[in-house]
Amino acid sequence: MRQAEAVVYGATSAGVCAAVAAARRGLDTVLLEPGQHVGGMTSGGLGYTDVGDARVLGGMAAEFRQAVADAYGVAPGHYAGPEPHVAEEIFLSWLERAGVEVVSGAPLGEVVTAGDRIVSAGDFAAGVFVDASYEGDLMAAAGVSYRVGREDRALHGERFAGRREVVPGMHNFPPWISPFRADGTLLPQVADGPMADVGAGDGGVMSYGYRVCMTTAPDRIPFERRPGYDEEHWELGRRLFHHWRAHGVEPRAGRLVGLEPNLPGGKCDGNSLGPFSLSVLDRSAWAYPDADADGRERIRLHHLHHAQDLLYFLSHDPEVPAAVRAELSRWGLPADEFADTGHLPHQLYVREARRMLGETHLTEHDLVQGRAWPDVIAMGSYHLDIREVQRTWREVYEHPDPVPMVVTEGYLSVAVPPYRIPYGAIVPRRSECANLLVPVCVSASHVAFSSIRMEVQYQMLGHAAGLAAAQAAGSGKAVQDVDVTALQEELRAAGQVLSL
Structure with missing residues (x-):
């Protein structure tokens, strides 16, 4: 001892x-x-x-x-x-x-x-x-x-406690995107089950992710296809880009993963921006704080693979706008960072736990x-900065039948x-x-x-x-x-x- x-x-x-x-x-x-x-x-x-x-x-x-x-x-x-x-x-x-x-x-x-x-x-x-x-x-x-x-809003009388209203915003999904496959099963990356009532406590934690350091240096490590990459896992992203294209929206790569050289050496700290990002919103993080070591490792790898696969998806999938793919191709992982962890960070961004x-x-x-x-x-x-808590779906009551739509919930920024x-x-x-x-x-x-x-x-x-x-x-x-x-x-x- x-x-x-x-x-x-x-x-x-x-x-x-x-x-x-x-x-x-x-x-x-x-x-x-x-x-x-x-x-x-x-x-x-x-x-x-x-x-x-x-x-x-x-x-x-x-x-x-x-x-x-x-x-x-x-x-x-x-x-x-x-x-x-x-x-x-x-x-x-x-x-x-x-x-x-x-x-x-x-x-x-x-x-x-x-x-x-x-x-x-x-x-x-x-x-x-x-x-x-x-x-x-x-x-x-x-x-x-x-x-x-x-917690429930009633516990401390906090205005911003509990489940939030689903409202438009930079981090929310646009309307009319279906969460379902043609066979009626739920798409990957969308959590199932009802949301708590607005203002109610639900035990949900802010989403986790990896803050990926990137560079345009000549010796950068390109974003490669990981063994185990699942094409279907990214169908939700394809639907989002299709929706934007149909509505004349031209997303910029920098607004998807934060491609701004904001660190020394021309490097950038990739952040979780927009409705489809480095943050994992399928509620998997909710179990992390009280999970055992094996459970946490499964959740960590789930988030790590998400980061790797998102970067490959955005830089290679033909449904991603050509301008986004071209810009991502200029970037890669720094050769002089995180050498012992495949040039991806050694730390999962646990925004909150216990x-x-x-x-x-x-x-x-x-x-x-x-x-x-x-x-x-x-x-x-720093302002109250609650990052997105979940991506799920709800039925919007349109005539003649309810329409299921993907929604993102939880984001809040108050000075x-x-x-x-x-x-x-x-x-x-x-x-x-x-x-x-x-x-x-x-x-x-x-x-x-x-x-x-x-x-x-x-x-x-x-x-x-x-x-x-x-x-x-x-x-x-x-x-x-x-x-x-x-x-x-x-x-x-x-x-x-x-x-x-």
């Missing part, structure tokens, strides 16, 4: 910041990562970092921003984010300089608790633990309460109204003012666990989490969790009894922004 002072589970950007912050304070710190890479989405494809109001960036998020600028010899903010391999190099250098012991290929293992404390996770024991995973696995194994997916029910539970109201929490440890500012995030949102309820901090699966409603979930917020919350872990380990106090005033002073000294 390896005895450390602090164990951080999950080498996401929050996990790296938590481990480095604790180690800089002198703690013997171990960072456990089930995969082989550090940085989570920051190094796993999400290069174009959503910031919101840059004035709220401080602490280790600002330190990372400066490190990116230094790596390219530009001013901070010149690039919205680094190339994936540069992000990982920055994080690895931080970990090495801080003296963090990084253990890769380390699944969580058995979590042993005694009373209200975690004793060990697998072969690693510590006085204080940080769950920085996107899934919240350590938190759940320790018996900490959580929720998954959309969300803790902690000491303080943030809701839509707290963000919209900018509540002044006295125990503030970081600030956020909020800069807001404070309290310490109580990253600690469990006192009765459930006294030595755990949770800077990713924070205590928030589905709506509130949709803004907090940005990588820069994870970096700042990870920073705060690492310093709180150091204080708890040094004093033997429960994390709920950490001196928040002292924590705030230390955060301010490190450049964290706690008010505007």
Whole structure:
């Protein structure tokens, strides 16, 4: 059994910041990562970092921003984010300089608790633990309460909670596209079963996908046909392009997968844009948060194959407009990114999974109204950003008979003012666990989490969790009894922004 002072589970950007912050304070710190890479989405494809109001960036998020600028010899903010391999190099250098012991290929293992404390996770024991995973696995194994997916609108009185109205928009399907084959069976990529009532909770999570790094460099890896590629799987896309063609719509390749050189080196961070994108909308992600390892791997491969096959479909299928195919043919996967994972990202974009029910539970109201929490440890500012939750179908009651149509549901974007995030949102309820901090699966409603979930917020919350872990380990106090005033002073000294 390896005895450390602090164990951080999950080498996401929050996990790296938590481990480095604790180690800089002198703690013997171990960072456990089930995969082989550090940085989570920051190094796993999400290069174009959503910031919101840059004035709220401080602490280790600002330190990372400066490190990116230094790596390219530009001013901070010149690039919205680094190339994936540069992000990982920055994080690895931080970990090495801080003296963090990084253990890769380390699944969580058995979590042993005694009373209200975690004793060990697998072969690693510590006085204080940080769950920085996107899934919240350590938190759940320790018996900490959580929720998954959309709650009912009535639970917190949130205007934007629950199932959304199906309305026109950039991410929705145009009308009149049938979800059925000629034999009456449902097309692939369309979820079956009724939607919940508008405003009702249904447990649905935001769609997952892969943020694919692409380039036009001469040594790019072309989009190739994967063994197992299924022509019929893309019939829905063909129907969409046929509909657009019939209505005089000429889609641009850049508006389908985000072909904009928004990263250094002429690379782009492919995003999920429009009604048919890198996001997988068949509800398969809904099962991911509580699935076992085998179930998650099946879901991950389903999403990975979707990304590979979508890029091949858009660049090769004769039903795709020629202009789209021609533009996609100029792009490919970078030869110098993700070499050990077939040049596709090592990280599935888990937009949300479990969300803790902690000491303080943030809701839509707290963000919209900018509540002044006295125990503030970081600030956020990005709009409420709920990505599509499902693609399904419904009958539209036209004369003389109802007409079945494909619909996409869940997308929402609502601006909020800069807001404070309290310490109580990253600690469990006192009765459930006294030595755990949770800077990713924070205590928030589905709506509130949709803004907090940005990588820069994870970096700042990870920073705060690492310093709180150091204080708890040094004093033997429960994390709920950490001196928040002292924590705030230390955060301010490190450049964290706690008010505007």
